[in-house]
Amino acid sequence: MIEKYDLHIKPLGDSALVVQFGKDVSEETHEKVMNFIQAIESNPFKGFLEAVPTYNTVTVFYNPLLVFHSYPKQHSVFETVYERVQNYATQHGEYVKEASNIVEIPVLYGGEFGPDLDLIAHRNQLRTEEVIQIHSERDYLVYMIGFAPGFPYVGGMDERIEAPRKENPRKSIPAGSVGIAGKQTGIYPFESPGGWQIIGRTPAELFLPERNPPTLIQPGDRLRFVPIDAEEYMKQLGGRKDDDQN
Amino acid sequence: MKTERLREIIHIVEEADVDVLHIEENGFKLYYEKNGAQPTMHQPSDHFKAKEAVHEEEHPSEEKSTHIESDDKREEIVSPMIGTFFSRPEPGADPYVQVGSTVTAGDTVCVLEAMKLMNEITASTTGEIVDMLVSDGDVIEYGQPLFTVRVGE
Amino acid sequence: MTIKIKHPGVQATIQDFGRIGAQKYGIVVSGAMDKMSLRIGNILVHNVEHEAGIEVMFYGTTFECTEDLLIAITGGDLQPEMDGNAVPMWRPIFMKEGSTLTFKGPKSGLLAYVAIAGGIDVPEEIGSKSTFSKARIGGYKGRALQTGDELAVGLLSDTQDKVMQSLQKLHTHPTWYVNATKVFAGKKSEKIRVLKGSEYELFSEKSQTAFTTGTYTLTPQADRMGYTFSGDALRLSTWEELLSEGVTYGTIQVPASGKPIVLMAERQTTGGYPRIGQVISADLPKLAQLQPNSQVTFEIVSIEEAEKELFRLEDFIEELKLGIYLKTTTGGMTQ
Structure with a gap:
């Protein structure tokens, strides 16, 4: 444990380790996480495979055999990686913070695409227009991607539009659905079962396997929900289809 | 001895004007006979107690x-x-x-x-x-x- | 060269070593459940070690080849048969044009691998040929194999061609095979070695004892994402809400049910349940090959021991590669 950086490193098996930066969900912790990722990816140690950020941690995956053959022998491969990882974590001051990439997510709110919008409005004693306005008037920081390819974990939703998960999760929620669960908002990249309150749907494709990176939203981005009408929704959906032909 | 190294040796022997090669070094034994294609090797292992070797023979059911x-x-x-x-x-x-x-x-x-x-x-x-x-x-x-x-x- | 799927069986998918490098975008690693068996299969047919093969689960998978193939069947003994005759595993096999390969069902283990010289000619998506059905990428059209699917096979190298020809001339299968007991034994009960998980200390003393001394049974809730075990319920001393964190193959999570779930090849990239343990890499093949109702005990080892075991396996592979190389390439290949 390096107190100065509130850093804690622990093994995740024999081929990965977890670096923990603080215990809270905060933009400050997130910045440390992203700095670390930038440092390790721009100058990886031999045997490094990939780094996966979460709210307050980064999981570093490595090939133990490559590490073993690349560095002077120490007590264990874990210790070798541990030392290198410590260096990246303590160097972070040298890295300049990049401006967040803003990703606009067009959303058709309410109606059949947002069956729970009225419920959230009623529950929070708001008009549906107010829920839409509150949901779309601020940017949301993407802390991490998980659960499914391209599924963003974002923070910073206004507590005036909070709502608990559904008691009986739906068997199927269509891809592109925008929902609220507790203090969280998010988007389903794929059709899947789920308990989120669904307030709208985006025509945007979140998973783009032919592209690099293969997802529309990346850790560190800021999301901006942009209300659109049905006509615009159909237009963008059509545009996407054309785009797929390219 | 690493696989690549052994492949190298075998390759060299194949090319060279010798029929039989016998190496014995630090407990490692390699016997290689070109035309009969009968390499045998014996390498002590740090990790496994069993001692192994390999031997190639075109017609093992004969001559044994x-x-x-x-x-x-x-x-x-x-x-x-x-x-x-x-x-x-x-x-x-x-x-x-x-x-x-x-x-x-x-x-x-x-x-x-x-x-x-x-x-x-x-x-x-x-x-x-x-x-x-x-x-x-x-x-x-x-x-x-x-x-x-x-x-x- | 083509492989025609006559019957998919319980589940057959194309898998290589999985997608590395895109987990931060939520892209699941996927890949072979028992990578060691796929790797040995590829070594036997002179493919690159991470080439994609067919992962056969349980039984019933049947395919025909419309051209001669050089293959190797490794992994669990699912009693493979070629044109009605038992076909031996863990060695290179000549599969004649028009032959049909089928799997009768497990004698031991759960997953068999068919490595095919030249590899399976499907496109790499996000750096891998592995099937990941949920995102419809990898494998054959992003899904498990179905009746009528036709798979193309890549071109053979000169070495592969020579090996196939000498096998063809032999008119019988090689009488040598890989000693696979070092990889997994396919037993009904296994000792699985684990490292303490990140939240191990948060579990009650009783649960820690149960985990390390008790017997856990693999339930039928077992698929490529995770294996759920039943046994003494595992509980935290006091409930703590945890933030999602990175997980990996072999992470043992415990949800509110108290039943440990071991995350497998097609796990999600992050998880939020407390982690009581982490299966060491060297024991993942043994774990993957467990049949439902198999019993396991978990034994805690140190990270040094986990690494040592991994290096032992690697030594085994190194020696095996040399042995196979000598067997199949120096002059009189194949008896």
Whole structure:
């Protein structure tokens, strides 16, 4: 444990380790996480495979055999990686913070695409227009991607539009659905079962396997929900289809 | 010795004007005969107790028995390779043959482990196993007798 | 060269070593459940070690080849048969044009691998040929194999061609095979070695004892994402809400049910349940090959021991590669 950086490193098996930066969900912790990722990816140690950020941690995956053959022998491969990882974590001051990439997510709110919008409005004693306005008037920081390819974990939703998960999760929620669960908002990249309150749907494709990176939203981005009408929704959906032909 | 290094050596021997190569160095043994294509090697391992080797032979069922002159005709099944002897396919299984078993030429009589490969050794003659000359886990040398067979019809 | 799927069986998918490098976008690693068996299969047919093969689960998978193939069947003994005759595993096999390969069902283990010389000619998506059905990427059209699917096979190298020809001339299968007991034994009960998980200390003393001394049974809730075990319920001393964190193959999570779930090849990239343990890499093949109702005990080992075991396996592979190389390429290949 390096107190100065509130850093804690622990093994995740024999081929990965977890670096923990603080215990809270905060933009400050997130910045440390992203700095670390930038440092390790721009100058990886031999045997490094990939780094996966979460709210307050980064999981570093490595090939133990490559590490073993690349560095002077120490007590264990874990210790070798541990030392290198410590260096990246303590160097972070040298890295300049990049401006967040803003990703606009067009959303058709309410109606059949947002069956729970009225419920959230009623529950929070708001008009549906107010829920839409509150949901779309601020940017949301993407802390991490998980659960499914391209599924963003974002923070910073206004507590005036909070709502608990559904008691009986739906068997199927269509891809592109925008929902609220507790203090969280998010988007389903794929059709899947789920308990989120669904307030709208985006025509945007979140998973783009032919592209690099293969997802529309990346850790560190800021999301901006942009209300659109049905006509615009159909237009963008059509545009996407054309785009797929390219 | 690393795979790449050994491949290099074999390649060099293939190219060179020699027929037989015999290296013995730090407990590592390599015997390579070009035209017969019979490399054997023996390398002690830090991690595994069993000693292994590998041996190539185009026709293993031939030339692996020697005749012993006696009244009832006996033959020995000899090892065509260096390897660790196992009388059964896996621990707990029945042995391939025991003393008293009748074998037909071509029957598997044991396996020899070399370089993590299990090599089925077959009888070269038909008859009755009258003696088993080695035990499970023994490291067998090239040409070492494994079984004595009373040759029958 | 083509492989025609006559019957998919319980589940057959194309898998390589999985997608590395895109987990931060939520892209699941996927890949072979028992990578060691796929790797050995590829070594036997002179493919690159991470080439994609067919992962056969349980039984019933049947395919025909419309051209001669050089293959190797490794992994669990699902009693493979070629044109009605038992076909031996863990060695290179000549599969004649028009032959049909089928799997009768497990004698031991759960997953068999068919490695095919030349590899399976499907496109790499996000750096891998592995099937990941949820995102419809990898494998054959992003899904498990179905009846009527036709798979193309890549071109053979000169070495592969020579090996196939010498096998064809042999008119029988090689009498040598890989000693696979070092990889997994396919037993009904296994000792699985684990490292303490990140939240191990948060579990009650009783639960820690149960985990390390008790017997856990693999339930039928077992698929490529995770294996759920039943046994003494595992509980935290006091409930703590945890933030999602990175997980990996072999992470043992415990949800509110108290039943440990071991995350497998097609796990999600992050998880939020407390982690009581982490299966060491060297024991993942053994774990993957467990049949439902198999019993396991978990034994805690140190990170040094986990690494040592991994290096032992690597030594085994190194020696095996040399042995196979000598067997199949120096002069008189194949007996």
